[in-house]
Amino acid sequence: MKKNLKKIAFATLGCKVNLYDTEAMKELFADRGYEIVDFDDKADVYIINTCTVTNIGDKKSRQMIRRAKRANPEATVVATGCYAQVASDIIADVEGINIILGTKDRSKIVDIVENYDSMAGVLNAVSDIRRERVFEPLQIDRLKDRTRAFVKIQEGCDRYCSYCIIPYARGPVRSRLPEQVTDEVRRLAKNGFREVVLTGIHVASYGKDLKNTDLIDIVRQVNEIDGIERIRFSSMEPLAVTDKFVEEMGKMPKVCDHFPLSLQSGCDKTLKAMNRRYTSDEYAEAVERLRKIYPDLAVTTDIIVGFPNETEEDFVQSIEFAKRVGLSKIHVFPYSAKTGTPAAKMSGQIPPDVKNDRASRLIEVSNELNKKFVEKFYGREMPVLFEIRNKDGYYEGHTTNYIKVLVKTDEELKNEIKNVVIEKYCGDETAEGRLI
Numbered sequence: 001m002k003k004n005l006k007k008i009a010f011a012t013l014g015c016k017v018n019l020y021d022t023e024a025m026k027e028l029f030a031d032r033g034y035e036i037v038d039f040d041d042k043a044d045v046y047i048i049n050t051c052t053v054t055n056i057g058d059k060k061s062r063q064m065i066r067r068a069k070r071a072n073p074e075a076t077v078v079a080t081g082c083y084a085q086v087a088s089d090i091i092a093d094v095e096g097i098n099i100i101l102g103t104k105d106r107s108k109i110v111d112i113v114e115n116y117d118s119m120a121g122v123l124n125a126v127s128d129i130r131r132e133r134v135f136e137p138l139q140i141d142r143l144k145d146r147t148r149a150f151v152k153i154q155e156g157c158d159r160y161c162s163y164c165i166i167p168y169a170r171g172p173v174r175s176r177l178p179e180q181v182t183d184e185v186r187r188l189a190k191n192g193f194r195e196v197v198l199t200g201i202h203v204a205s206y207g208k209d210l211k212n213t214d215l216i217d218i219v220r221q222v223n224e225i226d227g228i229e230r231i232r233f234s235s236m237e238p239l240a241v242t243d244k245f246v247e248e249m250g251k252m253p254k255v256c257d258h259f260p261l262s263l264q265s266g267c268d269k270t271l272k273a274m275n276r277r278y279t280s281d282e283y284a285e286a287v288e289r290l291r292k293i294y295p296d297l298a299v300t301t302d303i304i305v306g307f308p309n310e311t312e313e314d315f316v317q318s319i320e321f322a323k324r325v326g327l328s329k330i331h332v333f334p335y336s337a338k339t340g341t342p343a344a345k346m347s348g349q350i351p352p353d354v355k356n357d358r359a360s361r362l363i364e365v366s367n368e369l370n371k372k373f374v375e376k377f378y379g380r381e382m383p384v385l386f387e388i389r390n391k392d393g394y395y396e397g398h399t400t401n402y403i404k405v406l407v408k409t410d411e412e413l414k415n416e417i418k419n420v421v422i423e424k425y426c427g428d429e430t431a432e433g434r435l436i
């Protein structure tokens with residue numbers, strides 16, 4: 001690879017899919033000889049992979065563009081990702097922007113940057129994503145953390161939940177071809193990764209647009225790859241957890257007993273207003289199905305509090321439901337109205353202080369549930385995949401059911417799977433254990 005002496009810096013806002021896309025773009029630039037530097041350093045090119053999931057994401061994305069230009073007024077500043085896709089006209093007016101590229105054509109980003117003529121003003125390279133039907137082959141081979149790799153298997157979403165802008169920003173469901181997924185996983189395994197997280201905007205839709213393949217099928221193919229020992233999902237939809245799905249997952253020992261099963265609310269009235277297409281009973285049934293196969297199952301979830309018209313009783317229903325199904329952790333999001341979505345126009349918007357109060361109460365519930373979950377495993381011997389030594393000298397890793405475990409040891413354990421006896425809960429979703 002020839003070094004071209006140009007420096008490039010990246011900033012990523014938002015979700016795991018954006019992080020994946022950034023990693024893939026980093027590899028494209030590195031392969032063309034660019035040196036990747038920190039975002040606060042002086043670079044020749046700044047790429048801001050934007051997020052639009054909330055109006056706060058929009059604001060942060062605009063701030064990062066200005067920050068890049070301040071770091072080097074001569075640099076080429078590029079906005080890409082979801083916010084760039086849906087609001088290129090607004091971004092074009094942000095001081096310092098040079099190129100706007102949405103969620104499409106990222107595989108051509110190096111050429112787009114290199115052919116850019118600053119004399120020609122802002123280049124708006126965003127095209128209509130709604131007609132996109134093919135998965136754009138962005139891929140990764142290398143990552144800094146050589147234990148767990150996120151592998152994007154799918155793009156886009158057709159669900160149109162009433163609070164979510166993503167279907168407009170990412171377009172319809174496009175699945176990555178199975179051979180592209182397995183090629184990438186094989187390369188990652190060769191580069192030392194032992195765990196993959198199958199990632200996408202709506203992972204459960206995998207295969208919907210392809211012939212003769214579905215999510216079960218792609219997991220089966222990944223399960224056969226030597227060197228990979230653990231398979232996880234970045235998120236899962238309750239309706240995808242059918243008897244067949246659970247039965248098939250149970251036959252694949254590499255599939256971890258941790259499922260991030262999206263809930264959003266435990267109240268049926270609110271679920272309906274969110275256009276979530278399942279009821280709380282259906283969610284509970286999905287958890288029960290999984291529990292039959294995975295006795296040590298961890299179910300983590302996302303819940304939005306303060307959705308329009310959510311009453312105190314509705315909120316309490318969510319709390320009771322979370323306790324009843326035995327969730328192991330809840331990511332709590334106070335509802336944030338997103339311009340352009342049906343929910344933003346609903347009457348019955350909840351005041352910020354009520355939303356914040358509900359968020360802190362639910363976080364407390366999540367902490368209690370997590371403690372209770374970890375305590376179940378006291379004295380148990382569990383395999384831990386070790387990742388990193390923390391600043392206090394403990395080695396950190398995760399069990400298959402995603403308990404973060406710390407052990408005091410001088411041994412170098414990176415990327416090793418060792419059995420650990422779980423001894424105590426240390427707060428913050430973490431347990432301390434002892435190597436055996």
Ligand code: SF4
Pocket residue numbers: 157158159160161164165166167201202
């Ligand atoms: S399933 Fe709903 S929340 Fe998730 S990306 Fe699709 S529309 Fe958004």
